């Protein structure tokens with residue numbers, strides 16, 4: 001059963017204690033005790049399981065797991081698990097998801113789940129004729145590739161197309177590149193694709209007379225795109241001394257900076273990936289693959305630029321879009337073997353890779369908006385300071401309700417330092 005609401009009635013989620021948050025989450029999402037324990041840190045990946053995942057294991061490594069609130073994605077409320085060490089990210093995503101509710105939440109969809117497997121073909125006599133020989137055998141090669149993974153084939157996946165590219169100029173001279181387009185359904189797909197290109201290589205060599213050297217998936221998954229859009233009603237943008245128009249126009253000017261300048265685009269896209277990676281990690285997916293695909297896609301025109309766009313509609317409301325490759329799965333690897341990843345999928349009531357990608361791309365767009373709104377107004381340090389002040393308060397020895405009170409005082413005094421925090425605590429004890 002999935003989450004019916006994204007926030008507790010009459011009380012803010014972040015104001016609840018750790019145990020109260022867990023209890024609400026368990027009830028809300030209908031999680032089992034084991035799932036709740038996996039999300040709550042009491043259980044999760046143990047060293048014995050980890051020992052079967054990688055080499056030379058000595059233990060496991062933990063990250064904070066937060067729940068982003070207020071997300072409505074394709075008209076469905078979703079509680080989003082985010083694994084990340086950076087303060088402000090979960091709060092920023094939640095707050096922007098709330099602003100986006102003013103315009104109906106996020107609308108997200110994905111293209112087909114097609115990955116690309118590459119073969120580098122060297123030592124062919126005549127590249128153009130070798131290319132045509134391979135294309136002439138396209139159907140036969142696809143039929144052979146379809147035999148490789150009967151399970152995937154039964155699930156409706158498998159080879160979809162074959163392309164042959166000619167690289168005219170490289171440090172190793174000219175060569176051919178064959179692309180096997182492979183629908184991987186609900187898997188991330190690296191294993192299926194790598195197996196397929198390795199198995200097909202001898203047949204390719206026999207057809208074109210060349211030597212297949214590299215056989216590996218491409219992380220530029222530009223046939224597996226996820227897209228999200230949202231509208232934030234103009235009036236929802238106003239806060240403090242900032243008018244709605246000034247916030248919107250500041251966001252648009254800040255986005256233009258990223259659209260035009262790679263130095264800014266790198267940071268802008270990093271902000272998007274703060275949200276994207278946090279969900280990718282929480283669900284046991286390969287965030288290096290997602291990062292590689294995102295940045296390569298951002299540079300596809302030959303100039304690195306923003307992955308998102310921001311503009312305004314006829315009524316002056318803020319409208320945003322994000323389009324990026326998202327090679328994520330819900331079967332295979334850590335998505336199944338990591339208990340917390342399984343519980344994270346259960347929490348979101350996600351049963352397809354496409355559904356997961358729709359959530360992730362929406363969170364990326366929300367995260368981008370959080371950064372743009374802060375940068376266009378009060379700067380990002382203020383929000384960071386509040387969270388930093390909480391950590392300083394805890395380090396100084398504050399407990400329970402003292403933490404918020406002390407953090408608030410440190411921020412209002414603009415002195416977020418441990419010595420001052422300890423001094424205030426001492427004063428409170430003696431008053």
Ligand code: MEV
Pocket residue numbers: 086267268269270271272274371372375380
């Ligand atoms: C910090 O982790 C992310 C930001 O730098 C993103 C941005 O500048 O857009 C705040």
